[in-house]
Amino acid sequence: MLRYIGLRFFQALLGLWFIATLVFVLSRSIGDPAEIFTARNSGVDAREIMAQKLGLDKPLYHQYALYMGQLVRGNLGKSVRNGIPVTQILAERLPATFILGLIALIFAVAVSIPLGVLGAVYRDSPIDWIAKVIAFLGQSMPPFWLGIMLIILFAVVWGIVPPAGKLGPTSYILPAFTLGWAVMAGMVRLVRSSMLDVLDSDYVTMARAKGLAEIVVVSKHGLRNALIPVITYSSLILGAFMNGSVVVEQVFAWPGIGTVAVQSVVSRDFPVIQGVVIVFGGFFILINFFVDILYAVIDPRIKYTAQ
Amino acid sequence: MAEESTQLVVTTGASIWRLRLIAVASGLRRAPKIPTAVLGVLMVFALFGPWIAPHNPVAVDLANSFSPPAWHAEGTVSNLLGTDKLGRDILSRLIRGARVSLALSLAIIGIGGGAGVILGLISGYSGKMVDTVIQRGVEVILAMPTILVALVFVFSVGRSFESVMLILSPFVAARFTRIVRGETLSVRERDFVAIAQVIGTPTWMILLKHVLPNVFNTVIVLATLEVGHLILLESSLSFLGVGVPPPLPAWGLMVADGREFISSAYWIALFPGLAILLAVLSVNLFGDWLRDILDPRRRQL
Numbered sequence: 001m002l003r004y005i006g007l008r009f010f011q012a013l014l015g016l017w018f019i020a021t022l023v024f025v026l027s028r029s030i031g032d033p034a035e036i037f038t039a040r041n042s043g044v045d046a047r048e049i050m051a052q053k054l055g056l057d058k059p060l061y062h063q064y065a066l067y068m069g070q071l072v073r074g075n076l077g078k079s080v081r082n083g084i085p086v087t088q089i090l091a092e093r094l095p096a097t098f099i100l101g102l103i104a105l106i107f108a109v110a111v112s113i114p115l116g117v118l119g120a121v122y123r124d125s126p127i128d129w130i131a132k133v134i135a136f137l138g139q140s141m142p143p144f145w146l147g148i149m150l151i152i153l154f155a156v157v158w159g160i161v162p163p164a165g166k167l168g169p170t171s172y173i174l175p176a177f178t179l180g181w182a183v184m185a186g187m188v189r190l191v192r193s194s195m196l197d198v199l200d201s202d203y204v205t206m207a208r209a210k211g212l213a214e215i216v217v218v219s220k221h222g223l224r225n226a227l228i229p230v231i232t233y234s235s236l237i238l239g240a241f242m243n244g245s246v247v248v249e250q251v252f253a254w255p256g257i258g259t260v261a262v263q264s265v266v267s268r269d270f271p272v273i274q275g276v277v278i279v280f281g282g283f284f285i286l287i288n289f290f291v292d293i294l295y296a297v298i299d300p301r302i303k304y305t306a307q
Numbered sequence: 308m309a310e311e312s313t314q315l316v317v318t319t320g321a322s323i324w325r326l327r328l329i330a331v332a333s334g335l336r337r338a339p340k341i342p343t344a345v346l347g348v349l350m351v352f353a354l355f356g357p358w359i360a361p362h363n364p365v366a367v368d369l370a371n372s373f374s375p376p377a378w379h380a381e382g383t384v385s386n387l388l389g390t391d392k393l394g395r396d397i398l399s400r401l402i403r404g405a406r407v408s409l410a411l412s413l414a415i416i417g418i419g420g421g422a423g424v425i426l427g428l429i430s431g432y433s434g435k436m437v438d439t440v441i442q443r444g445v446e447v448i449l450a451m452p453t454i455l456v457a458l459v460f461v462f463s464v465g466r467s468f469e470s471v472m473l474i475l476s477p478f479v480a481a482r483f484t485r486i487v488r489g490e491t492l493s494v495r496e497r498d499f500v501a502i503a504q505v506i507g508t509p510t511w512m513i514l515l516k517h518v519l520p521n522v523f524n525t526v527i528v529l530a531t532l533e534v535g536h537l538i539l540l541e542s543s544l545s546f547l548g549v550g551v552p553p554p555l556p557a558w559g560l561m562v563a564d565g566r567e568f569i570s571s572a573y574w575i576a577l578f579p580g581l582a583i584l585l586a587v588l589s590v591n592l593f594g595d596w597l598r599d600i601l602d603p604r605r606r607q608l
């Protein structure tokens with residue numbers, strides 16, 4: 001087990017290193033680094049100071065070591081637009097992204113597990129049909145478009161909720177629904193199909209033969225095992241969340257990390273986008289790491305050693 | 308003797324292909340009609356768009372801007388689905404956009420999927436060190452947030468068809484590698500592979516003639532489902548402003564264009580989104596059906 005954790009940890013570090021290096025390579029290959037790390041109309045002096053700071057007069061491996069040294073110390077530089085440290089910008093924006101993601105996750109889980117289970121238990125019934133339609137529509141609908149359509153309907157036409165921004169509790173409804181919806185579809189499908197597999201298995205037949213009540217069979221023997229694939233695919237689900245939140249935040253002008261990322265692309269604020277990619281990527285990798293370990297704890301069939 | 312065995316094994320490979328062709332041909336008649344039809348129409352749009360579109364999709368006509376769809380009182384039949392803020396015809400842009408979406412998705416599947424199949428075959432067949440290295444690489448790629456990485460990459464190298472293609476291909480390759488490797492692992496243990504090894508068939512020949520035909524069903528199903536995934540991903544990138552550059556009409560970009568005018572001109576954002584939904588839904592339904600006939604074990608994907 002310890003070996004397994006160690007291996008996964010090493011992989012997580014490798015992933016982080018890869019992202020950081022990718023950002024470094026990009027920052028050195030798109031033009032004069034001194035220019036992309038300073039404000040657009042800053043003078044020659046500012047650029048020279050930056051060049052000194054980045055070590056541009058030194059060989060590339062030296063620059064790389066400098067860059068990595070700064071990263072390890074948690075120094076992500078300053079925004080070229082307003083001079084605020086990138087870490088401060090990220091710290092301010094992270095809670096909004098996190099809360100939105102959490103509400104969306106709760107919503108997605110609360111809908112998809114019952115719907116997937118009922119769809120599998122009452123196969124080909126109306127509820128199964130609803131589960132299938134939701135699964136297909138959800139996986140095929142572009143989240144940014146769904147968000148805009150919801151804004152038109154609920155904010156512009158009916159005026160029930162604010163169209164954008166984070167203004168009081170009602171403003172959470174549309175973005176959380178949009179984000180949750182995209183993730184929910186995949187989960188409904190996953191729960192339904194793995195529940196179908198489990199209900200076909202011998203131990204479920206055995207449980208029924210023992211005379212257990214159907215509700216016990218479904219919830220205890222069925223659902224518990226059916227949830228394992230959900231954890232297996234949780235990195236894909238998490239990926240859908242990350243991708244979704246960048247897009248959804250942009251649609252609803254949500255003051256989170258995703259909006260910062262897109263804004264900094266538009267205003268060519270390289271230090272900020274570098275920080276967002278590294279922090280967001282690091283977070284993503286970290287969660288994947290914990291999920292992998294959780295998975296090994298839950299399912300004793302997993303081999304702890306690498307094949 | 309050796310030659311005879313080779314002959315025998317090769318025939319097995321060939322007959323697999325023939326059987327598969329028969330299965331697809333007879334199955335195609337039972338294909339879901341509406342999704343197949345929608346995909347057919349999309350293909351026609353992508354191939355012959357310029358001859359079908361009623362207007363030039365990039366022609367600016369400011370006098371005719373914000374013209375509503377034909378069923379509104381002020382709408383005209385000439386601009387069936389209305390025009391955008393520059394007076395460009397929405398329908399013509401949708402038709403042209405089909406080519407952008409499909410060409411990009413297919414190019415990425417071709418490059419990423421092709422690389423993924425090769426890496427998956429090698430990884431699954433060779434095992435040991437090579438397998439470990441490839442699989443660790445795959446895990447690193449799969450553990451990265453696609454949109455953010457694409458965002459910073461396209462931002463750095465500039466918006467173009469090629470840059471979107473270049474950055475999305477590795478993600479597709481990683482998914483293909485993982486699944487093809489899994490299939491290869493089980494095919495590797497089969498008798499016909501052992502026989503081919505015994506008679507000294509070169510490894511590349513074994514992979515090409517004995518393993519590949521047996522993992523091909525999975526590859527086809529995966530490729531189909533990935534098309535839907537990629538259309539969504541590409542349109543999200545376009546929406547965020549890092550997709551295919553304007554004035555080429557990418558569907559995601561058209562939705563983004565319509566965002567400012569949702570209270571006055573809903574049709575600018577509505578129709579391109581519907582086009583994405585319809586295209587992806589059709590691809591997914593078609594892919595699902597294909598999986599049911601070709602690869603029934605993989606229901607969960």
